[in-house]
Amino acid sequence: MTHDTFRILAEDGTVDEEAREGLDLKDEDLRQLYRYLAITRAIDLECTALQRQGELAVYPPAIGQEAAQVGSGYALGDEDFVFPSYREVGVAVTRGIDIVDYMHFHRGTWHGGIPDPVGKRFSMISVPVGSQPLHATGWAMGAVLDGTQACAIGYFGDGASSQGDVHEAMNFAGVFRAPVIFFCQNNGWAISVPVEKQTAGKIYRRAEGYGFPGVRVDGNDVLAVYKVTREAAERARTDRVPTLIEAMTYRMGPHSTADDRSRYQPEEQIAEWGGRDPIERYRRFLVAQDVVDDAFLEEAQNEAKARAAEVRKGIAGAPPRPVEDLFKWIYTGDELPQHLARQRDEALAFAQEDDDA
Amino acid sequence: MERTFNLPDLGEGLEDAEVVEWKVAEGDAVELNQPLVDVNTAKALVEIPSPYEGTIVKLHGAGGDVIEVGSPLVTFEVADDAPVDESILAGAAARDGDESAPKREAVLVGYGVEQGSKGRRRTLRPPGTRPAPVPQRPADPGKVQASPVVRRLAKEHGVDLATIAGSGPGGRIRRGDLEQALSGREPAPTAAPAISPGTEERVPVRGIRRLIAQKMAKAWAEVPHVTTFRTIDATWVDALRRELTEESGVKVSPLPVVVRALVEVVQRHPKLNASFDTEAGEIVLKGSCHVGIATDTDQGLLVPVIRDADRKGIATIARETAEIATAAREGRGTPEQLTGSTITITNVGTFGSEYGTPIINVPEVAILALGAIRERPWVVDGELQPRRVATLSLSFDHRIIDGAEAGRAMTDLATILESPFHLGALPRR
């Protein structure tokens, strides 16, 4: 951890009081943060297990990054809009997204993962790397046009930061003074490429080039992440100044359940970061500060398990959608153009044969 | 109840995994997600968590065993309300022990590639084998429906397509319709030659024409054909067929009479109703007599078969021949109706021929051609009389049938056909 990285909680849970100055969280908030962290961890582990049991096609674990996601998600207002990549399950949990719907994406039931993105202020899972910060910028520009007091947050990783679209998104945001937070989770790896091979500079420093502030934060310190994101959100909404937040964290799991990370991720590194569990750190803090007792911790764990079981229940054995859904949402309107209507009829006829057979 | 958990694809692009270490034993009670086993996918060590809460009934493999993706890994005894898996995942389908479910080969970003093709449900019909339905007039006389090849042929032959009835869907003119129309026409005296002098034209041989070509070549190449001829007085044959037409209400031509007589002859000369197994070096004498009746259609040569003709009367043979031919033209002909003859007869008389050297319908060994019945001068009781005369041509496989035998068979056939007594003894119905 370098001097330029903002942090409130040390590894052992002790507090840097100066850094904590201005943190607007009540005890109830502190406990809620813990609940979200526990739920995220439980769901994440459950989904990895589900994949190993053949119920999900492939799953990108967020384990190790819970603080970065929950802390930032919690700092947003009700009107704010999230633009995730494909690993932001912690943000989804914190923002009240139905995780069963979300996991149907990974099951291959349908694309998207988020029914009603506009209503939920949560955009669909974005697979083309680095493409979604532009959507965040665009939404934020649209909010300004309407005078809406809200900001957008676009999540991306250290790998994505190399994509041209990310540069364009930040540049547009700077020029148009769009109320958007660019939240980069630097988890050290882009599949097998370590961040040292991804970029020679420090990601948060790029903000200067675009004309707005950049900050580096300890991504495994949920309070620090919260504080920095909260400030960025206010800065965006009030001053229409974007912020680039680089949250330093670590990808404790493989890139996805299909990845063989033993080929490139050093064991010692994994072990070292394993000793820096963000949830563990936060628990120590909560216990030391007497914000929680054993009963609460147990209750939180039970709730987390129950949430994970809910996901399992909604996912395991779920059937595929009907074949006609293939043709339902290509264009708006109920009537398909002729070239599609023919294909739909043909596809359904073959599907019927399969059923009859 | 019991549930078997099959090894799922672990997303590592592999087909199987080696059991490294079981974390449970048979009889153990296990919790959901409890580690069951470490498997080596040859790329990485993967821990597989239990998909069920229950008791281990069976571990399908010991340490060191290689298990294929989709094969049983662990059988559990679970509570009756354990979730029923209706998913499409290969793991799931295979989970219920369904060996026929398509297995998937895992890839980096998803369930993986399905191995092996699905079973087929449909069969194809080679072009040109679909028999034509009854010709109809085109729906819109202003616009003639015809395929490009038909148009070209019509143009070459100077035919106005509007004058032809099409047997295709909606009155579409098929090639066969055109050819039929052409064969019935007198050559136009002032018609321009189809092919410019000094040039050539190439016509592709496809579909049933091609099949026939291949079959004929094979028959010709493999079977030493000899044909023997017998000209007969067919007056009584003619008389009988008229009688039977009136009697039975079925249109009876001379052909069914000759067919039935041939069947009699074949009983006495079983080698005519046989095939030659060259590999085994054996003559295969057939117990049944299925007579093929070579018929020319616009789809090409079809051979409707009268099965067990020895048990059928002339009128029945006449009726069945007409029925099968119609069915064949309407595309309803079954393989049973169109294949499986043991001896064939061809009525070359319908296109005016008197005799010929028909090619044997291999793997049969004999084929009889019935020539046109014409009024000819004949000697009856020492006097010249006009009689209805026809020539029979019998081609036979000289590897197994001699000229003498063939001659004798022909004599027997002639004897029946020229004798009102023997003709009268043939089953009529």
Add this chain to the structure above:
Amino acid sequence: MPEVTMGQALTQALRFSLEHDDRVLILGEDIGKLGGVFRITDGLQTEFGERRVFDTPLAEAGIAGVSLGLTMAGWKPVMEMQFDAFSYPALDQVISHAAKWRYRSAGTLNVPIVIRIPEGGGIGAAEHHSESPETYYAHTSGLKVVVPSTPIDAFGLLVRSIQDPDPVVFLEPKSRYWSKETGDLEPNGLPIGAARIMREGDHASLIAWGAMVSRCLDVAEAAAEDGVSVEVIDLRTLVPPDLETLATSVRKTGRAVVVHEAPMILGFGAEVVARLMEDAFEYLEAPVLRVTGWDTPYPPATLEEHYLPSVDRILAALGKVLEY
């Protein structure tokens, strides 16, 4: 009756849309103060303000990407890609996102964007300014691809494209920007997805879109002098294609030639030919031929006329099909 160029008709369509729907935005490079390099957005920023008509940084992927974000905030962006080839950097945002959002969201989102792209050659331009990229878009399910051929139709088609709740790639044949037509601009003309018979005929059907439509009309004039009656069809929309009109025409004439500037391999003409084979096979007197740009990169300006389908090349193709 007033005379209007295609460029002016397009400007009018944008003006009409900005007036009638206050969620419409216009964005792109140099479209504000300059009014666009082809002046299509001339005067609009002055009239409607920078809030609704604004210049962007030089970043096509950015233009497309922010437009998508804008739709999520309830806006209807009409973006301009300055030239055909410059639309390529935005392809990922268009193909991976714009085309798929409605599908992916199971119908809860729709993407009411219009991507205006001046396309095609015939203007003696430098490299990368004369492409016909319609195939890339037509091949992407979820997009609509519209190509006007005349000024008055351009007005109607652009108005409808902007009203369309689905993403529309609007290809403007730049060589026709200055072509003129006399008549009233009608917002409720022939809709997207309908082809138009520009000239009736009996002996053969000429099928084209964009700049090649007027060339085909010239060809039909020439053919008429020889006593050959040619029907000319303006396809107007590549996706969804008007299969009905195409089939009806070719069932009538029995002969067809498709003309497009884009290269032959997988040009949209291939799609038209395949459809006619299926829908009009038994009425065909001859194979359906295509007259297209060659399968080479677009040539330098001085050789352009040897690349684009000429009147004579089209007449030659007609001649061939008439011989059958």
